[in-house]
Amino acid sequence: MAAGLLFSCSRRTARQPEEKILAKIGDRTLSVNEFIRRAEYTIRPPYCRSDNYIHRKIVLNSLIAEKLLALEAGADNPLTQNEEFQDFLEGRKEQAMRQWLFAHDFYQKVKLDTHRVKQVYKLAGRTYRIAYFSVKTPIAANVVRDKLKTGEPFKQVFRDFGGLKKLPRRQVKWTDPENKAIEQALFSAPLKKNQIVGPLKVGDNFFTTIEVLGWTDEAAVSNSQIQQRWKDVTDRLREREALNSYRQFAARLMHGKRVVFNQKTFQALVKIYLPIYLKSNKEKKQTFNQLFWEKKSPEKVLRNRSGEQIARILNEPLLRLNNATWTVAGFLKEARRHPPVFRKRHMSGREFPEQFKLAIVDLIQDKFVAQAAEKKGYDKVNLVKRNVAMWRDNLLALYGRNKFLDSIGKKDAFYKDQSKILQNDLNP
Missing domain, CATH: 3.10.50.40 (Chitinase A; domain 3)
Incomplete structure (x- = not known):
């Protein structure tokens, strides 16, 4: 897990980290950190892809427009009432709490051995x-x-x-x-x-x-090269140490907890999930779009995409976590909050069942970590709340845009030729 997502604006204290606000739009605000994340870590269209002043201003104005669209969509609409949307935002909150816990409780508290840093520095080139x-x-x-x-x-x-x-x-x-x-x-x-x-x-x-x-x-020769290499080494070693401590913390949370799968239900679920997880990223994105924009439930999407009737096993027990039973429906709800992450990026169909089990166990572990973070009050940290608000406003703005395009019969055309629709229909 990288510390960069939330660590860049954090302080060495549990108090609220200071944020610099770029713009205030109604009851929304746009922070410098949010601008950087949206400008640098997402793919931008050709008309604002450079790093010059004009293109940065286009990005800023686009983000302000996004907040305006979100405000116009309001807090009570079919999207905000959608259970999958609510679970998605809850998942973003849980992820942000885990990242804050990692940065605040582990990364910031690492004390590196200078002798070890020097040893690694000598070999870093x-x-x-x-x-x-x-x-x-x-x-x-x-x-x-x-x-x-x-x-x-x-x-x-x-x-x-x-x-x-x-x-x-x-x-x-x-x-x-x-x-x-x-x-x-x-x-x-x-x-x-x-x-x-x-x-x-x-x-x-x-x-x-x-x-x-x-x-x-x-060799690092110039002062800037020497300083950069030293920083690279210390940052990497610090993250390694923090990850070790974080994993030990997570292991302690899982101590005494036992996960037992119902093999019959699990194998039935494997047959449904396998075709989806072995598909291309484009097809997975289409499944995501169906969940939010076409108002299809995960059960319908899975049924349509895999040819299996998941509704038949929704209430079947999938696993036991100590004395608690997770049904397939309960797992799907948790998976909407935290999609299973596989330890292996590339796998064969034969490997999938075992890797799927490991991904579910990791999901359960992350759930306990998020609960521990919430007990520490990390759901109230402003950067955590901003992360949730950023996703909420982005999806609300997309919902508002698609609703407008649908009303003029241009939604399908937009996905075929975005530049044309932007110029002719969305450009004020």
Whole structure:
């Protein structure tokens, strides 16, 4: 989890962080932090994509217009009465509370060991050339380790485990988003040429062994380069330390809690979800649009998209969490607040059931973290409330825009040619 979303404006205290307000629109306000997030972290249309004054002003005016549209839509309309919309905003609040808890309770409290920072700094400009291969069981990893200890050549061990093709090679930089185990093994202390590293556990039942073929070092020379590299190293180490503490905190919250799946219901749900999660991002976006703009319930969307009758299992027990039973309907409500996040980005259909279970367990853990954050009063933090308001106003503005386009029969045309409709129908 990145600290950047809410951390940029935070203070080293539990008090309300100070916000700088750019504009006040009715009872709404637009903060500098919200402007930056919307201007820099979202894809902008071609007419305001640059970083010059005019384009920034277009973005600002567009965000002000969004607030005006949200105000015009009002607090009582079919969208705000939509249960899926309410759950979506509740999910954004829970996510923001978790991010604030991470930033305030963990990231800000990290105290780094200067000696360790210096060690990593010395290697932060290094790019390793490595050869590597992976095995998928702890038993196989132990065999690899034993063979290497007896002096068997790296390439031969690779062949012993079915490596019929050329031994894989690649370059690894400290700045690469590598697995934590690989990063620590390569960049915590200097290595020697032809040194063997591993087998390293880099995932569930996945072990990688590395041979160092060589490296190049890129020195930080100027004062600005030295300062930037030092900052990069400290920021990354601080986030690593914070994540470790955060995960230990989450594990303590889950201690004593037992999740038991009803296999029959779970397998039925897998058959419904599998086709959706293996589809393209474009198709997933279409499913999201159906939920909010076409007034289709998740049950209807899932039924239409998968060909399965989810209504038949809505009231069936999906899992037991200690003494509480989650039905499929209860899970769908929680999933609207917190869509399941898979630990593996790419997976086969065969892997999906196990990864789906892990995603549900992670969802449950995040729910307990959000509850802990709310007990600390973090739902009242102004940045948390702004995050919810930002999403609310954005969706209300889209609702108002689509309602207008629908009234003039141009909604479908807008999605085909946005520039034309913007110029002819939406430009005041």
